[in-house]
Amino acid sequence: MNAYDGIRIASMLRGMGFAETPDVSDADIIILNTCAVREKASNKVFSELGRIRDIKKPDALFGIVGCVARESGADAFRRIPSLNFVLGPQSYHKLPEIIENPDAKLLNVDLSGLEKFDELPDMTDGPAAAYIPIQEGCDHCCTYCIVPYTRGRELSRPFDDVMRDVNAAAANGAIEICFLGQNVNGYKFSLANLIRETAKIESVRRIRFTSSYPTEMTDDLISLFGTEPKLLPFLNLPIQSGSPDVLTRMNRPYSLELYIDIVNKLKAVRPDIQISSDFIVGFPGETDSEFRDTMDIIRLVGYINSYSFKYSPRPHTAAALMKEQIPENIKKARLKTLDAALSEINREFNESCVGKTFECLIEGQDKTGKHLIARSPYMQQVVIPKPESDSGPMISVLITDANKCSLRGKIVRNPI
Ligand code: 5AD
Numbered sequence: 001m002n003a004y005d006g007i008r009i010a011s012m013l014r015g016m017g018f019a020e021t022p023d024v025s026d027a028d029i030i031i032l033n034t035c036a037v038r039e040k041a042s043n044k045v046f047s048e049l050g051r052i053r054d055i056k057k058p059d060a061l062f063g064i065v066g067c068v069a070r071e072s073g074a075d076a077f078r079r080i081p082s083l084n085f086v087l088g089p090q091s092y093h094k095l096p097e098i099i100e101n102p103d104a105k106l107l108n109v110d111l112s113g114l115e116k117f118d119e120l121p122d123m124t125d126g127p128a129a130a131y132i133p134i135q136e137g138c139d140h141c142c143t144y145c146i147v148p149y150t151r152g153r154e155l156s157r158p159f160d161d162v163m164r165d166v167n168a169a170a171a172n173g174a175i176e177i178c179f180l181g182q183n184v185n186g187y188k189f190s191l192a193n194l195i196r197e198t199a200k201i202e203s204v205r206r207i208r209f210t211s212s213y214p215t216e217m218t219d220d221l222i223s224l225f226g227t228e229p230k231l232l233p234f235l236n237l238p239i240q241s242g243s244p245d246v247l248t249r250m251n252r253p254y255s256l257e258l259y260i261d262i263v264n265k266l267k268a269v270r271p272d273i274q275i276s277s278d279f280i281v282g283f284p285g286e287t288d289s290e291f292r293d294t295m296d297i298i299r300l301v302g303y304i305n306s307y308s309f310k311y312s313p314r315p316h317t318a319a320a321l322m323k324e325q326i327p328e329n330i331k332k333a334r335l336k337t338l339d340a341a342l343s344e345i346n347r348e349f350n351e352s353c354v355g356k357t358f359e360c361l362i363e364g365q366d367k368t369g370k371h372l373i374a375r376s377p378y379m380q381q382v383v384i385p386k387p388e389s390d391s392g393p394m395i396s397v398l399i400t401d402a403n404k405c406s407l408r409g410k411i412v413r414n415p416i
């Protein structure tokens with residue numbers, strides 16, 4: 001969601017005549033887009049702001065947007081007085097106000113819900129893979145998570161507004177549509193119907209969505225994986241922990257049986273589907289045996305391309321007040337053990353792809369300019385020798401080589 005916000009801000013500024021520069025000291029406007037989900041990223045924000053303050057042009061507009069802006073509010077001005085604006089994740093559409101009135105200080109960390117979607121100018125520059133947010137905020141209230149505080153209550157965008165954005169993205173050249181939301185499958189007006197409508201657009205070749213909540217996986221949505229070939233065979237379905245007791249303390253009220261039942265149903269309708277997850281290790285009170293439950297579940301499900309984090313206490317969350325916080329060295333060791341196992345499963349899966357042909361979406365090229373970088377249907381990075389002629393946005397790639405992080409391949413034919 002943060003990446004999406006960054007794309008919208010950049011697009012809005014381009015529309016106002018700004019151009020990107022790689023050199024901060026050359027910029028007329030500098031915006032730090034921030035995430036507050038984990039403490040480390042959040043802490044880095046103020047040291048980074050200090051660094052920028054010291055090298056920026058004296059009259060450059062300088063501000064902070066996103067969840068750390070919402071979390072710190074006016075305090076950000078106290079800590080870095082040269083900031084011109086502090087805008088929360090639902091108020092960055094107000095940026096033009098400070099550009100028109102650069103001598104003012106602009107503070108807006110309101111949870112204004114869906115307002116920004118109505119106010120932001122349409123995107124005129126389109127990537128081949130477009131993110132379309134369909135909701136803001138989250139009502140789940142996991143005890144570790146700051147998102148309900150920084151982004152507020154869950155709100156679903158009207159179906160027609162979303163489809164208008166999908167059609168605009170397709171008209172701008174999007175081949176892949178990724179629906180976004182903190183609780184994307186809880187979308188009130190049916191994510192399954194959004195996918196069906198989107199699949200009717202001929203130029204859209206791939207559809208995916210992230211991030212899903214286990215209990216919101218309806219049978220309608222599950223069966224769509226079997227009937228809609230444009231829906232990629234890859235799903236991020238965060239389990240967070242393999243221990244029922246930890247899940248209870250996290251306030252994630254689903255059983256492992258229910259979770260595994262969903263995975264089995266998905267595999268029944270789409271045998272080639274792969275699942276990814278987010279994991280938190282070292283949640284308050286996590287015992288060795290509870291951690292082993294997580295290790296067991298990753299082997300059982302065989303997750304690929306997952307994200308793993310050490311638990312990080314966040315302000316405004318219940319878990320930060322729980323006794324039995326786990327010492328840093330134990331969290332670190334558990335993360336290392338988990339990551340080693342996840343890497344191993346990734347490597348096995350990547351190696352099993354050798355000899356297969358995937359339709360891949362080109363993302364760009366490597367630094368040498370000699371290779372294309374593409375994404376497989378499982379979001380693996382695929383490196384391909386660059387062909388002499390332009391290959392178009394989608395290519396068929398025979399996978400020739402694999403390691404734990406990426407695949408190598410060669411173009412076998414050009415499907416578009
Ligand atoms: N500590 C560690 N990881 C967290 N996440 C959310 N809050 C925390 C926290 N306090 C992780 C979860 C979530 C992902 C986006 O970030 O795994 O799915």
Ligand code: SF4
Nearest residue numbers: 138140141142145147
């Ligand atoms: Fe945070 Fe996700 Fe839980 Fe919502 S479902 S509170 S965004 S971890």
